[in-house]
Each structure stands twice: as C-alpha cells, then as structure tokens.
Amino acid sequence: MLSQKCQYALRAVFELSKSYGAGPVKIGSVAGAQDIPQRFLEVILAELKRGGFLESRRGSDGGYTLVRSPQTLTVGEIIRFVEGPIGPVECVTGKPADGCRLYPGCAFLGMWRRVQDAVAGVYDTTTFGDLLESEAKAAGEFVPSYAI
Amino acid sequence: MLSQKCQYALRAVFELSKSYGAGPVKIGSVAGAQDIPQRFLEVILAELKRGGFLESRRGSDGGYTLVRSPQTLTVGEIIRFVEGPIGPVECVTGKPADGCRLYPGCAFLGMWRRVQDAVAGVYDTTTFGDLLESEAKAAGEFVPSYAI
DNA sequence: CATCATGTCTATCGATATAGTCGAGAAGTA
DNA sequence: TACTTCTCGACTATATCGATAGACATGATG
Numbered sequence: 001m002l003s004q005k006c007q008y009a010l011r012a013v014f015e016l017s018k019s020y021g022a023g024p025v026k027i028g029s030v031a032g033a034q035d036i037p038q039r040f041l042e043v044i045l046a047e048l049k050r051g052g053f054l055e056s057r058r059g060s061d062g063g064y065t066l067v068r069s070p071q072t073l074t075v076g077e078i079i080r081f082v083e084g085p086i087g088p089v090e091c092v093t094g095k096p097a098d099g100c101r102l103y104p105g106c107a108f109l110g111m112w113r114r115v116q117d118a119v120a121g122v123y124d125t126t127t128f129g130d131l132l133e134s135e136a137k138a139a140g141e142f143v144p145s146y147a148i
Numbered sequence: 149m150l151s152q153k154c155q156y157a158l159r160a161v162f163e164l165s166k167s168y169g170a171g172p173v174k175i176g177s178v179a180g181a182q183d184i185p186q187r188f189l190e191v192i193l194a195e196l197k198r199g200g201f202l203e204s205r206r207g208s209d210g211g212y213t214l215v216r217s218p219q220t221l222t223v224g225e226i227i228r229f230v231e232g233p234i235g236p237v238e239c240v241t242g243k244p245a246d247g248c249r250l251y252p253g254c255a256f257l258g259m260w261r262r263v264q265d266a267v268a269g270v271y272d273t274t275t276f277g278d279l280l281e282s283e284a285k286a287a288g289e290f291v292p293s294y295a296i
Numbered sequence: 297c298a299t300c301a302t303g304t305c306t307a308t309c310g311a312t313a314t315a316g317t318c319g320a321g322a323a324g325t326a
Numbered sequence: 327t328a329c330t331t332c333t334c335g336a337c338t339a340t341a342t343c344g345a346t347a348g349a350c351a352t353g354a355t356g
Contacts, residue, residue, distance in 0.1 A: 002236055004315065014255060026331070035249045040316050046333065059324030062331045075259065088150050088267075101183045107162060107283035111223065111274050118266035119236075126259050135255035152344060174302075188345050194304060207353030210302045297356100304351070314341080322333070 006082045008036045009044050013053065013078055017070035017128040024056070024063030044082075051081045070132060076123035086123060087116040154230040156184045157192050161201065161226055165218035165276040172204070172211030192230075199229045218280060224271035234271065235264040 011034040019025050027045060031038040045064055048054045055065045079086060087093035091100045092112045100106060159182040167173045175193060179186040193212055196202045203213045227234060235241035239248045240260045248254060
C-alpha cells in the first residue's frame, strides 16, 4: 500500500501537469483541486522541489512549476523518490542478504521478483501525460443523467 | 510492502507444506527451520488455525498440520487472510468512495487497477506446491564451489 | 493420577512511521 | 512599506509493527 503522502505527491504532480508551460500554480490552488491538506502539501512540494521535479517562485504570481514535460515524467519516478524502491519485500528492493537468512535459495524469491517486475512495469510505463489523457477520456465518456 | 508477520506466515505455511500428510510439526521446529521468533510464530500459527488453514494437536507428538493440499493452496489466500485485501491503494481494495473525493473520475484509477490485477495475478496463481518445486529446482541447480 | 510437552489466550511493550500542524522567516511584487 | 507566497525546522498525536510474557488448557505417557 502506498502512503497517503505518496498519493498526495502524485496528485499534486498530476495537477501541475495540467498547467505545464502555463506559469506557476499556487499551493492553495493545488490543495483545493486535489483535496490535500495545505500545510501537509507545503512539505511535500518542497521535497519534490529539492528532488528536482519542481521549480518555484515566491510572492504574488508565485507558485510551483513542473520542470519536465508530463509526457516523459513517469509515475514510477515520483513513487521511488517519495517511498523509496518499489517491491513487495526487502529481499528484492536493495541489499538482498539483509537478514534473509534463506537467501539465495529462498523459494519465494522468484515470486517476489515477478511481482516487483509487474508493479514496476506499470508504474514505469505510465506517464503523467497518459494520466491527463485518461482523465480527458473519462470526462468525455461521462454522461450526466440529467435526462429523465 | 508486505509486513514481516505476513512473510513469516507464508514461510510457516511453506514449511508445513513440506510435511503435508506426514503428521504434525512443532512450532519450535518451524521457527528454527524458517528463522522466525518462536513466541511471535505462536501467535501467527494460532491465527492461521482460526482461519481454517491449519489444524493442531497438543502434548508430545503435537504440532500443526496443513489442512489443505499445498497443490491447491495459493499464496494469495494466506496474504489476504493476514494482510487484508491486496492492492496499492484503498480506492481499489474495498469501498472505493472511502474518502476519495475524486472518485469515480480519478485519473489514477485505471493504473491502480492494473497494478492490483498484476499483483493478485501472481499471488493467486502461485501455490505452495509451486514453491516446493522452486526450492527443489534451486537446490538441484546449486553447485557449491568446493572445487578450487 | 502425576508429570511433562505442547498448543492457546490475553495482555503488554517499545520503537518507528504516519499524517498532519505550527510559527517564524525569507524572498519576491506592487 | 506592505502584501503575498514559498521555506524551514520543530513539534505532536496516533496507530501500527514486531515481539515478548505469563498463565492456562489439553493431550500423551508411565
């Protein structure tokens, strides 16, 4: 399960993707649009900036800007930055010998790797550009039932 | 990331799979073979018993027995019992409206479901019988480097 | 029946992570 | 100057995790 913080980070980057190339977006605006506690979001955006994903400006007309194009920025990059390595168990995320006394003969290792590959495969092939498309498509398909 | 407890549970069931049909296995024996703190394992095995996965006998010659054949028992069943539903976020594990103000138009929903399907796909198609085979195979391939 | 070996139950504990808040300050803009 | 916005560091409450402890129940054995 991804942490709430990580989900907020993804939603924030997604929101900034919408305004890519259109000037800075204020924290309050992102918080409102994505339903994120503002003071918490401040912390998160500052981290993402330090990670090189965002730029910022202060003062009125200030706000945050996405550095790279949503078309090339993947969900996996953000998740790894916020959460650390992706994977179901420590044996396959970093130093494998770490405590696993059963390594490398462990019967579960193959399964863990299959899960890891499957998950990382999805996250690393999904860009924020893709997500923008998804949302546009969903909005297009959505037919409000105003008709009786 | 799966909890330590869940990994212990899987290793314990795996260990019991080895003795399926061959009488009860003591807690201490499982704990030793799989490197699990015994008092913690007691708690875990008791839960698995309550879940209907194991049977037990007390006294000397006592211990735990796997109820179903390793060939039909999947890893997914154990994980769900110990951890609850499988999935990267709450939106796709149970009641979806739970707080997600953006549901059902959420741009991430499709991705979450792809991840969930991929993960559950692996866990639900891996039986403890498969794991026994993996281990046997790994043991066969393992060539200790005694040769100079 | 006494005894020993084993599982069973309930409670507790310390450490860590999570989710979030707060106040003061720095840097832009008008 | 005054206002707006980001920035920084500290802080806190709560929950969960991983694990342990003690008392008890039950079965086998002699």
